[in-house]
Amino acid sequence: RKEVEQDPGPFNVPEGATVAFNCTYSNSASQSFFWYRQDCRKEPKLLMSVYSSGNEDGRFTAQLNRASQYISLLIRDSKLSDSATYLCVVKRSSYKLIFGSGTRLLVRP
Amino acid sequence: SQTIHQWPATLVQPVGSPLSLECTVEGTSNPNLYWYRQAAGRGLQLLFYSVGIGQISSEVPQNLSASRPQDRQFILSSKKLLLSDSGFYLCAWSAGADPADTQYFGPGTRLTVL
Numbered sequence: 233r234k235e236v237e238q239d240p241g242p243f244n245v246p247e248g249a250t251v252a253f254n255c256t257y258s259n260s261a262s263q264s265f266f267w268y269r270q271d272c273r274k275e276p277k278l279l280m281s282v283y284s285s286g287n288e289d290g291r292f293t294a295q296l297n298r299a300s301q302y303i304s305l306l307i308r309d310s311k312l313s314d315s316a317t318y319l320c321v322v323k324r325s326s327y328k329l330i331f332g333s334g335t336r337l338l339v340r341p
Numbered sequence: 342s343q344t345i346h347q348w349p350a351t352l353v354q355p356v357g358s359p360l361s362l363e364c365t366v367e368g369t370s371n372p373n374l375y376w377y378r379q380a381a382g383r384g385l386q387l388l389f390y391s392v393g394i395g396q397i398s399s400e401v402p403q404n405l406s407a408s409r410p411q412d413r414q415f416i417l418s419s420k421k422l423l424l425s426d427s428g429f430y431l432c433a434w435s436a437g438a439d440p441a442d443t444q445y446f447g448p449g450t451r452l453t454v455l
Contacts, residue, residue: 236384266443275431275446276385319384327373327392327435328400329444333384 235259238320238332246340249310253335255303255320262330264323265296267305269316270334276319279305310339343368345447347432353453360405360419362450364432367413372434374415375444376407379429391415427454 238255245251257265265282280287282294282303293306303320320332344367354360366372376388387400389407397407404423408416415432429451433444 273429273451275449278443278445281443326442327375327390327398328387329385331385333382 233258234332235324235330236320236322236332238335240333240335242336242338244338244340245310247310247312249339250306250308251310251337252307253305253318253320253337255305255332255335257301257303257320257322257330259322259324259330260298260301262301262322262324265294265303266321266323266329267292267294267303268319268321268331270319271316276331279318307337310337312339312341315339343372343434343445345432345434345445347430347447347450349450350448351451351453353455354422355455356424357421360417360422360426360452362417362430362432362452364415364417364447365413366434369413369434369436371412372436373442374409375433375435376415376417377431377433377446379431381428385431389417422454424454427452 236257267279268276269279270276280289282296286295291308295304315338317334317336319334322330346365375390377385379385391397391409405419429449431449432447435442435444
């Protein structure tokens with residue numbers, strides 16, 4: 233079993249739709265959580281950190297459920313530019329990030 | 342602001358040839374540095390990390406090695422490439438040991454071993 237699991241998708245949604253991605257992690261000692269975005273053939277870029285209380289950044293909302301070892305990302309009012317692969321990332325120690333394989337999002341006109 | 346550079350951007354090498362990929366960071370001192378590899382259609386795998394000059398930790402045994410000759414320079418090397426070394430190599434940096442510290446990635450080197 234992978235330490236971080238994500239649905240690979242693709243999620244194919246129309247512009248303006250709301251879409252949610254889920255991620256589960258297996259190591260209860262995980263310390264920090266992030267969502268990164270990766271465009272095709274580009275480097276991953278930090279989208280947002282995920283806090284226990286939940287956090288929002290514009291159209292993006294991230295939630296963490298430590299009891300269920302579950303992280304989510306909600307995107308409202310999807311834009312064409314949101315098309316990318318979204319990586320769920322768990323920090324196991326001070327230096328080690330564990331990446332999920334990513335969920336691909338396609339936003340169509 | 343901090344900037345991370347990697348070169349070359351793309352590389353095609355024959356099996357058995359040597360490899361040297363370079364990463365440099367600007368705008369920060371004593372960064373933590375990382376090398377990752379992303380195989381086609383797969384997640385990122387941490388290869389090496391360094392918390393200071395000459396300090397290298399290896400995560401995955403393989404025919405690759407890393408060195409940190411200067412504070413903001415990180416080099417990934419191989420004496421003899423294998424076909425399985427093909428992939429997207431990413432260098433990253435972070436500011437410290439705080440678990441909440443995020444890692445920021447360079448533009449990557451796409452390596453094809455033929």
